[in-house]
Amino acid sequence: MIPFNVPPLYGTEEERIHEAIQSHKICGDGEFTEKCHQWIENKTGCPKALLTTSCTHALEMAALLCRIQPDDEIIMPSYTFVSTANAFVLRGAKIVFVDIRPDTMNIDENLIESAITNKTRAIAPVHYAGVSCEMDTIMSIAQKYNLFVIEDAAQGVMSSYKGKALGAIGNFGCFSFHETKNYSMGEGGALLINDEKYIDEAEIIREKGTNRSQFWRGKVDKYRWIDFGSSYLPSELNAAYLYAQLEHDQEIYDNRMQSWNRYYVGLKDLQEDGKIDLPLIPDECTHNAHLFYIKVKDIEERQNLILYLKEKGVETVFHYIPLHTAPAGLKWGRFHGEDRYTTRESERLLRLPMYYNMPAEYTDQTIKAIKDFYVGNK
Numbered sequence: 001m002i003p004f005n006v007p008p009l010y011g012t013e014e015e016r017i018h019e020a021i022q023s024h025k026i027c028g029d030g031e032f033t034e035k036c037h038q039w040i041e042n043k044t045g046c047p048k049a050l051l052t053t054s055c056t057h058a059l060e061m062a063a064l065l066c067r068i069q070p071d072d073e074i075i076m077p078s079y080t081f082v083s084t085a086n087a088f089v090l091r092g093a094k095i096v097f098v099d100i101r102p103d104t105m106n107i108d109e110n111l112i113e114s115a116i117t118n119k120t121r122a123i124a125p126v127h128y129a130g131v132s133c134e135m136d137t138i139m140s141i142a143q144k145y146n147l148f149v150i151e152d153a154a155q156g157v158m159s160s161y162k163g164k165a166l167g168a169i170g171n172f173g174c175f176s177f178h179e180t181k182n183y184s185m186g187e188g189g190a191l192l193i194n195d196e197k198y199i200d201e202a203e204i205i206r207e208k209g210t211n212r213s214q215f216w217r218g219k220v221d222k223y224r225w226i227d228f229g230s231s232y233l234p235s236e237l238n239a240a241y242l243y244a245q246l247e248h249d250q251e252i253y254d255n256r257m258q259s260w261n262r263y264y265v266g267l268k269d270l271q272e273d274g275k276i277d278l279p280l281i282p283d284e285c286t287h288n289a290h291l292f293y294i295k296v297k298d299i300e301e302r303q304n305l306i307l308y309l310k311e312k313g314v315e316t317v318f319h320y321i322p323l324h325t326a327p328a329g330l331k332w333g334r335f336h337g338e339d340r341y342t343t344r345e346s347e348r349l350l351r352l353p354m355y356y357n358m359p360a361e362y363t364d365q366t367i368k369a370i371k372d373f374y375v376g377n378k
């Protein structure tokens with residue numbers, strides 16, 4: 001069976017973890033965590049990055065930093081992972097879902113403004129598949145109405161929009177280093193703080209509401225309880241695993257891009273014949289080959305294709321039951337305007353096997369099986 005995902009493993013992770021153990025500092029904020037922070041800051045240009053225990057927790061930190069209050073409204077797409085919404089629902093906020101664009105599966109930037117009310121506090125764009133949302137439009141709406149922008153860039157590490165790294169455009173950006181993402185530490189993430197005035201507060205919230213980070217740096221002589229907070233910092237063992245991959249960022253990126261391009265070229269005739277749709281990368285975006293999807297006719301054809309591919313030894317998956325149709329979404333959210341594309345397009349989407357070091361034969365076998373399904377050459 002060709003697996004859908006294999007967690008990234010470069011080969012030097014054990015060595016780096018061993019170094020972390022030998023350093024006798026395995027809690028958070030040691031040497032490897034600092035190296036990961038520097039990598040993120042150098043790559044994205046954000047003034048301050050903080051590793052977190054997950055992207056979910058980075059989103060929660062962003063919601064705390066924005067001081068989201070009960071009944072505040074947050075605008076986001078319904079086609080996303082639950083964490084984008086949960087982070088704000090935990091603060092008592094209501095979610096206002098806006099339809100997506102069928103071409104990128106990202107929030108339709110032209111529908112945001114009409115969803116704004118006097119309760120709106122923030123916009124949370126999600127860069128699906130590591131392809132950027134239309135950030136110029138989103139940032140100018142946010143500025144006009146004085147709203148926070150929290151980028152869910154879980155899938156967007158090493159992607160850019162008009163030359164700017166994803167995660168470094170809004171007030172806050174959130175990365176994921178989960179095992180299903182391009183660079184991993186098992187479970188983990190990062191908060192990118194793009195507005196320097198939030199750096200101190202972010203460090204306090206991440207360190208259980210204390211100013212321990214400042215204490216370590218010798219800026220204060222004792223550390224105390226300053227604000228609300230929790231424990232959002234990962235252990236050095238996890239940071240060491242991640243850093244081993246960040247040291248080889250380009251190689252991992254190129255390897256994934258090869259698989260992505262191979263799929264794209266191999267499946268192009270099916271798109272030209274009108275059988276399937278392939279991902280669109282707008283001109284102003286560079287992507288990171290996070291995932292490869294095809295879009296088929298409808299949910300029924302997708303189910304048949306999944307079963308057919310399974311028989312041929314290819315594991316494929318779909319994702320995101322639109323949040324506004326799920327029990328929690330009905331309770332804490334509402335859909336603004338018409339659901340023209342969210343449900344329809346989510347039902348058409350199928351993700352193909354994609355991971356670091358996937359053999360080219362696997363890509364070719366997957367392409368062939370999809371072609372056989374459509375050409376009827378079974």
Ligand SMILES: *Cc1c(COP(=O)(O)O)cnc(C)c1O
Nearest residue numbers: 054055056081083154176178189
């Ligand atoms: C993976 C993902 C998350 C959650 O990331 P974790 O690190 O697992 O918490 C959030 N949003 C999106 C869009 C994701 O793809």
